[in-house]
Amino acid sequence: MAKSANSVKSRRGRFFSGLALVAACVGLVILLQTANEQHSWASTEAVVQERIKSGKNAKVRVEFPLPGGGTHVTTLSENGSIHETGTRVEVRFDLGGDGKVVDAALADNDQGFWVMGVMLGVVISGLVVLNLVAWTPVRPSPAQR
Template identity: 60%
Template structure:
């Protein structure tokens, strides 16, 4: 009985639709993983500054912090940033990474945002492995009856 459901799954994966779906899932998961890794690497290359949490806000299940941090030209920037790591309290010092283009901040994130990238990358890695197994099942030669 235990081998029966595996046989049904393998048969449905070997159909044209099953092969297409398995291929699309694999391609999508690999592209997602590449995007997450590139985004993480890009953020690590941004300039950083020590800022101070001014306020915490909660909207549904997500929490944001308003952080004030200095820029290289001596001005200060205030930004509301997603809190993906540990809970930050008002007055706490945090490291902010920011991307400057023509002297203006175009994007910013808390430095502990890497944790969110690791979690997303790990989940996508599991999906990639599952999709690879599904593709192996979909494209494996049919066992000979004999």
């Protein structure tokens, strides 16, 4: 097999296949850390005030009580099931040091993490195979022996 600049077994091909594998693994680690972090946030029940549909994206404006009293209104992405106005949903939220909501998410948005995790897992599996192909030694043909 002749080595060309475009070959996976070339130096450049090995570098980029390894780089892509590292990038996909880092992406999976970040995704898992984000999902784990959201599960550690406080959760409460919220009421959907409005459902906003824009093209393929849907968001809901929710109102929920804060631990120190008072309420918070925010707009959250709807990644899981459809929530109509007036329905009760579970919301996870992260409070800052000043008692204000830093970030919030619907508790049923785990589906988005699962989809992204499976997609990254498939990409990583393919890149592992590509790296195995790139780094296996080239066998000389019978004519070259």
